[in-house]
Amino acid sequence: xxxxxxxxxxxDKVRPYLEGVAxxxxxxxxxxxxxxxxxPLTELEDVVVSIREALSEKMLAQALERQAxxxxxxxxxxxxxxxxxxxxxxxxxxxxxxxxRGGRADWKEPKTYCCTCRRSFFPSEQESGD
Numbered sequence: 001x002x003x004x005x006x007x008x009x010x011x012d013k014v015r016p017y018l019e020g021v022a023x024x025x026x027x028x029x030x031x032x033x034x035x036x037x038x039x040p041l042t043e044l045e046d047v048v049v050s051i052r053e054a055l056s057e058k059m060l061a062q063a064l065e066r067q068a069x070x071x072x073x074x075x076x077x078x079x080x081x082x083x084x085x086x087x088x089x090x091x092x093x094x095x096x097x098x099x100x101r102g103g104r105a106d107w108k109e110p111k112t113y114c115c116t117c118r119r120s121f122f123p124s125e126q127e128s129g130d
Contacts, residue, residue, distance in 0.1 A: 025051065085115075
């Protein structure tokens with residue numbers, strides 16, 4: 001089977017694990033004999049697409065949630081984009097939801113606060129250009 005040209009190094013590192021997961025899923029869904037004869041290909045595709053969507057959404061949520069919880073942010077996210085002064089940690093997190101190519105991503109994003117500008121910021125929000 002041809003491989004997707006968009007595969008990344010991260011995928012290549014875990015490819016043997018993914019192959020094991022695929023084998024395990026086929027065993028769990030269809031049993032040791034595999035897909036029953038006469039099963040339409042579209043039925044198999046529906047199962048595969050549903051699994052891909054569930055995995056994509058869960059991975060997006062997990063990765064974004066972990067990033068949001070990281071205490072030490074890169075320098076670009078430590079200063080106010082308006083005045084350039086240090087941001088203070090906020091005491092709230094706001095639910096975020098974004099539709100991506102891999103599915104919907106849901107996570108809680110912590111807010112930071114600029115005492116000078118009296119504004120809250122979230123890392124994923126982009127400032128409008130002037």
